[in-house]
Amino acid sequence: MDEHPPAAETPERTAFYKKIAERNLAPLWSVLGDLVTPEPKSPCVPHYWNYEEAKAFLLEAGGLISAKEAERRVLIFENPGMPGESKITTSLYAGLQLVLPGEVAPAHRHSQSALRFVLDGSGAHTAVDGERTLMEVGDFVITPPWAWHDHGNTSDEPMIWLDGLDIPMVSFYDASFAEMHPNDEQDVTRKHGDSPARYGANMAPIDHRPSGAASPIFNYPYTRTREALETMRAQDEWDPCHGLKMRYINPNDGGYAMPTIATFMQLLPKGFAAAAYRSTDACVYAVVEGSGQSTVDGQTFTWGPKDVFVVPSWKWVTHTPAEDAVLFSFSDRVAQEKLGLWREDRGNA
Numbered sequence: 001m002d003e004h005p006p007a008a009e010t011p012e013r014t015a016f017y018k019k020i021a022e023r024n025l026a027p028l029w030s031v032l033g034d035l036v037t038p039e040p041k042s043p044c045v046p047h048y049w050n051y052e053e054a055k056a057f058l059l060e061a062g063g064l065i066s067a068k069e070a071e072r073r074v075l076i077f078e079n080p081g082m083p084g085e086s087k088i089t090t091s092l093y094a095g096l097q098l099v100l101p102g103e104v105a106p107a108h109r110h111s112q113s114a115l116r117f118v119l120d121g122s123g124a125h126t127a128v129d130g131e132r133t134l135m136e137v138g139d140f141v142i143t144p145p146w147a148w149h150d151h152g153n154t155s156d157e158p159m160i161w162l163d164g165l166d167i168p169m170v171s172f173y174d175a176s177f178a179e180m181h182p183n184d185e186q187d188v189t190r191k192h193g194d195s196p197a198r199y200g201a202n203m204a205p206i207d208h209r210p211s212g213a214a215s216p217i218f219n220y221p222y223t224r225t226r227e228a229l230e231t232m233r234a235q236d237e238w239d240p241c242h243g244l245k246m247r248y249i250n251p252n253d254g255g256y257a258m259p260t261i262a263t264f265m266q267l268l269p270k271g272f273a274a275a276a277y278r279s280t281d282a283c284v285y286a287v288v289e290g291s292g293q294s295t296v297d298g299q300t301f302t303w304g305p306k307d308v309f310v311v312p313s314w315k316w317v318t319h320t321p322a323e324d325a326v327l328f329s330f331s332d333r334v335a336q337e338k339l340g341l342w343r344e345d346r347g348n349a
């Protein structure tokens with residue numbers, strides 16, 4: 001711990017360290033300060049990606065490789081502090097996925113949980129465990145761990161979404177399994193709209209026994225999310241740091257919708273000057289509506305619709321919308337809460 005000075009090197013100590021290293025032993029006192037820091041210390045840095053620029057590259061990739069050949073045609077959002085690691089934060093992966101008209105991204109399943117946040121296009125589908133859902137801009141769609149999933153686009157426009165996965169977390173636990181489905185598309189065994197009817201109408205079948213760690217609602221449509229925010233704003237109860245911020249919940253238990261990734265949607269009204277905030281969950285933001293600025297650890301990002309930016313753990317963030325703005329975000333907060341690790345600092349607010 002940094003209050004404690006590091007042990008001085010002496011010839012005897014150096015010789016001792018060398019000797020024990022041959023037996024795969026090491027002195028804790030040489031590394032303790034780096035292992036247990038008084039505050040979070042992360043390689044993750046604040047960063048912003050302009051959507052139009054990333055989209056142009058993604059469409060270019062569309063001319064280079066098909067969704068089928070790529071399995072998933074995705075450009076990874078790489079945190080500049082961790083190049084080559086396929087991480088947007090220390091614990092999370094994010095990417096931008098393109099499915100062109102007529103394409104299928106073939107069915108597979110894996111231990112990793114995935115979220116899709118729809119940015120562009122209308123009417124492409126994803127299938128999860130035998131049920132298809134149509135995707136519209138602003139929809140938040142879940143692929144639970146080990147669920148078969150494939151994507152198809154029978155519309156006439158490119159479909160682009162933000163993927164968020166817990167890949168680094170699963171790697172940390174060495175718990176990754178994956179397999180391809182024998183067919184490009186899994187059989188559709190349930191009618192379109194089945195799960196929203198069954199679990200998304202504030203009811204559940206009387207003998208429903210929750211199974212699996214994720215919400216049985218696998219598409220949270222933006223129309224309903226937006227309406228909730230718009231209706232609630234009339235009450236004028238603004239959180240000084242967040243404006244009006246909601247979390248997506250699992251109707252089985254009221255917890256977060258996914259077991260490892262927490263997801264949120266917030267409204268920041270025009271003229272709102274958010275108070276500085278920090279928390280231990282590094283957070284990925286995707287702008288849905290409006291424009292504005294966010295200052296993260298002293299760096300100011302100017303954002304508009306569909307732009308993506310990342311706020312590392314324990315770095316101060318302040319949001320300043322230039323007009324009414326709606327922000328989707330996700331983080332590992334749900335995992336940190338389960339592990340008793342999560343903390344926030346609301347500054348003076």
Ligand code: 1HN
Nearest residue numbers: 072074095097114149163165
């Ligand atoms: C995956 O399965 C998808 O299903 C997207 O769309 C991105 C990144 C790494 C591993 C699996 C998808 C992925 C992924």
